[in-house]
Amino acid sequence: MRAGLPPLEDTSFSQALLAAQRSPGGFCGSGSVVDLDATYTIVRAFDMLGQCSRIDLDALDAYVTSLRNDDGGYATERGGLSCAYATYRAAALRIWIAAGRHPANCA
Secondary structure: OOOOOOOOOOOHHHHHHHHOEOOOOOEEOOOOOEOHHHHHHHHHHHHHOOOHHHOOHHHHHHHHHHOEOOOOOEOOOOOOOOOHHHHHHHHHHHHHHHHHHOHHHOO
16 A cells, blocks of 8 residues: 555455445444444545545544534544544544545645
């Protein structure tokens, strides 16, 4: 992915990652529950492949927004306490959402 190789075409790998996106907009890992860690990791993979636009970005944006607290920070789950870890991951997800919506504006 970072070796200067061209982006992968549709593969069973990318299809499996897309299938992990659930109705709240985030992604699930090994189970069926959406979580911030799996969401961050899978969206990062799509970013590295240059394929963020393949994700349901509106649903992902809604999921990330649902993790935001009144103090401006983000939690790892809806209604949880804000923490630097979740806020960092949410900020990165926001950047990748923008990259998917406007890929020409991203390096």
